[in-house]
Amino acid sequence: MQFKVEYISRSEPSPCVIVRQVGIGSFELGPKPALDGIPVARRISQPRSLKPDGTPDPFVFAFQLLSRADLSRLTVGQVVELVG
16 A cells, blocks of 8 residues: 655654545554554554544544654655555
């Protein structure tokens, strides 16, 4: 499944990336999930995100990065592939 990076949080202690799902479909996290080879935690959160009309946006997700060093490998607007 592909996602487009919308925001990169450098918060302590665990940085995360906010992404928008590209295309329709469901996905699951495998035993070692990664976004374009960048390891992420094996859990997903859905931040409160609203569409312009005020309704919830179910296609926005937050992935926690396992290593702060990987922040430099992501840019806003980048399309990444979820594997594992």
